[in-house]
Amino acid sequence: MTGAADLLLALALDAALGEPRWLWSRLPHPAGLRGRAVGALDARRNAQPAARAKGVLAVAVLVTLAALIGFVLAQLGPVVELLCAAILLAHRSLVDHVKAVAQGLRQSTGEGRRAVAMIVGRDVSAASDAQVARAGIESLSENYSDGVIAPAFWFLVAGLPGILIYKVVNTADSMIGYLTPRHAAFGWGAARLDDLLNWVPARVTGGLIAIVGGVAGHWTAIRSDARQHRSPNAGWPEAAMARALNIALAGPRSYHGRTEDLAWVNGDAERDIGPTHIDAAVAIVWKAWALTLVLLIVIGVLTWIF
Numbered sequence: 001m002t003g004a005a006d007l008l009l010a011l012a013l014d015a016a017l018g019e020p021r022w023l024w025s026r027l028p029h030p031a032g033l034r035g036r037a038v039g040a041l042d043a044r045r046n047a048q049p050a051a052r053a054k055g056v057l058a059v060a061v062l063v064t065l066a067a068l069i070g071f072v073l074a075q076l077g078p079v080v081e082l083l084c085a086a087i088l089l090a091h092r093s094l095v096d097h098v099k100a101v102a103q104g105l106r107q108s109t110g111e112g113r114r115a116v117a118m119i120v121g122r123d124v125s126a127a128s129d130a131q132v133a134r135a136g137i138e139s140l141s142e143n144y145s146d147g148v149i150a151p152a153f154w155f156l157v158a159g160l161p162g163i164l165i166y167k168v169v170n171t172a173d174s175m176i177g178y179l180t181p182r183h184a185a186f187g188w189g190a191a192r193l194d195d196l197l198n199w200v201p202a203r204v205t206g207g208l209i210a211i212v213g214g215v216a217g218h219w220t221a222i223r224s225d226a227r228q229h230r231s232p233n234a235g236w237p238e239a240a241m242a243r244a245l246n247i248a249l250a251g252p253r254s255y256h257g258r259t260e261d262l263a264w265v266n267g268d269a270e271r272d273i274g275p276t277h278i279d280a281a282v283a284i285v286w287k288a289w290a291l292t293l294v295l296l297i298v299i300g301v302l303t304w305i306f
Contacts, residue, residue, distance in 0.1 A: 003156050004300035006078065008293055010085035011152065015289065018092030030087060034171040037062060042176055046186040056189035059172060063193075066168040070161030085155050088163050090147035091289055094140065095282050101136035102275035102282075105129055112275075119143075123254040131253070133273045137281045138249055141209070141237040144285050146170055149208070150201035152292070156299075169193050198233040205288070206236035212287035213244025221266075228263040235265065242266035244284055247273050 041058040074081050097119050105112035112132040113124045119139045124132060150170070154162035169190060176183045177191030206226065210216045222239045229235025229250065242249040242265045250265040 003159065004296045004303060006082055006085065007152055007155055008296040008300070010082055010089060010155070011091065011148075011289065011293060011296075013082070013086040014089040015092050017086075018096060030167070031171065034168050035175065037065070037168070038172045038175045042183075042186065046176075046182065048185075051185035052188050055176070055186035058186070059169065059189040059193055062168045062172060063165050066164040067161040070159065070164040074160045081160055084160055085163060088151055088155075088167055090143070090151075091285075094143050094147050095285060098136050098140045098278060099282055101132065102278035105132060105275040105278075121255070126254075130271060130273050133275065133278055134247075134249055134251070135253070136278050137241060137245070137247075137273075138238055140278075140281050140285060141205075141241040141249075142234045144209075144288070145198065145202045145205035145233070145237045148289070149205045149292070150198055153201045153204065154197065166197050169197055195232050202233035202236045206240040208288040208291055209237055209240035209244055209284060212291055213240065213284050215240065215243040218243045225265045228265065230262065239265050241281055241284065242269065245277055245280055246270060247277055 041061065045054045045058050047054070073084055097115075101112055101115040101119070103111075104115035109127075109129055109132070112129060113127055116127075116132050116135045116139070117124050120135045122135060124135060127135065151163045151166050154166040156162075158165070172190035173187075173194035175190075176187035177194060178184075178187060206222060207216070207219075210219060210222060215222070222236070222243055225239035225242065226235035229238065238249050246266075246269050248264050248267050248269045248271045250262050251267070251271075252259055252261050254260070
C-alpha cells in the first residue's frame with residue numbers, strides 16, 4: 001500500500017473506533033508514555049546554567065527515540081504500521097469530547113463548564129454559556145490541526161517515524177513550552193520545534209475548514225484574523241471556523257486567575273453562541289475529515305499512475 005492508502009485506512013479506523021477503553025484499561029496509553037518521558041527529562045535536566053541548551057538537547061533525545069521506535073515498528077509490517085497510525089490520530093476522541101460540551105450546556109451551565117474543563121487549559125469556573133461554547137469550538141478547531149491533520153501530514157511525509165516525532169514534540173510543547181519562570185528557557189526548543197512542525201498543517205487545516213464551510217473566498221480575512229493570534233499556527237483553523245460559522249471566537253479569557261485581553265477573531269460576528277454552534281462546528285470537522293479522505297484517494301491514484 002502507498003502512504004496515502006495507509007493513512008486513509010488509519011483515519012477511517014480511528015473515526016470508527018476512537019479510544020477503545022477495553023484496550024487502554026489494559027495497556028499504557030502512548031500519550032501517557034510520552035508524558036512520562038517529557039516529565040522525566042524536565043525533572044532531571046531543567047536547571048541553570050544553560051537551561052535553554054539542556055532543553056534543546058532534551059528535545060533532540062525525544063526526537064531521536066521517537067524516530068528509532070517508529071523505524072522499528074515500521075519493520076513489523078503494514079498491519080502494525082496501520083494500527084499504530086490509527087492509535088496516534090485523535091479525530092473520534094476529539095469530536096466526542098467536544099460533543100460532550102454541547103450536551104453539558106443543554107443540561108446546565110455547570111455541566112458545560114465541567115465538560116469543557118476537560119479539554120482546555122483556561123479557567124472556566126465562572127464562564128458564561130457563550131464562553132463555554134467558544135472554548136469548546138476553539139479547542140475543536142486548534143486540536144483538529146494538532147491531533148488529526150498535523151500527525152496525518154507527518155505520517156504522509158515520513159511514515160511512523162514522522163508521526164511519532166510530531167506527537168512527542170507536540171506533547172513536549174504542551175507540557176514545557178510555556179513562558180513560565182520554570183519553562184521559559186528549558187521549553188524554548190520544544191515550543192519552537194512544535195511551531196515549525198505545525199506551520200504547514202495549521203494552514204492546511206484552515207484551508208480544509210474554509211472549503212467545507214463555504215468561506216474559501218474569505219481567505220484574506222481569515223489570514224488577517226489568524227495573524228492576530230498569539231500562536232503562529234492556532235489562529236488559522238480558529239479563524240476559518242469563525243468565518244464558517246459566522247461567529248466571533250477568542251477574545252478575553254482567564255488563565256490561572258488572571259484575565260488576558262486577547263484579540264477577537266471575526267469580532268463583528270455573533271458572540272452570543274451556544275450548543276447549536278458547537279454542533280455545527282463538529283459537523284464542519286466531519287466534512288473536513290471526509291474531504292481529507294477524498295484528497296488521499298486522489299494522491300493515492302496519482303502515485304499509482306506516476
